[in-house]
Amino acid sequence: MESWYYASMTFPVIVHESEYGFDAYCPTLPGCVSQGDTFDEALANVKIAIKEYLEAIEIVEEGKADKSRMVMVEVAA
Numbered sequence: 001m002e003s004w005y006y007a008s009m010t011f012p013v014i015v016h017e018s019e020y021g022f023d024a025y026c027p028t029l030p031g032c033v034s035q036g037d038t039f040d041e042a043l044a045n046v047k048i049a050i051k052e053y054l055e056a057i058e059i060v061e062e063g064k065a066d067k068s069r070m071v072m073v074e075v076a077a
Contacts, residue, residue, distance in 0.1 A: 013046050015039060029053050 015024045022042035025033040026049075034049040036042030 011050055013043065013050075015042055015046075026050055026053075 011026050011028055013024055013026050015022055017039070021035055021037045022039050023033065023035045024042040024046035026046060029050060032046070032049050032053045034042060034045035036045050
């Protein structure tokens, strides 16, 4: 699969330590989150999540998402 994005890009990532390990997310890519037992593991995992996020966007934009659907769901607070 050819990529429309550069081989290397920089994204902000927020890593939060919790009682269960480390949570990491990219605030510029909604829903792009990961976690790990250590800071380094969480960072490595969120890098993978960012790459897969960008690949998913590419598939949708190329019209290859025949078997995928986007739906809006409401969640009670």
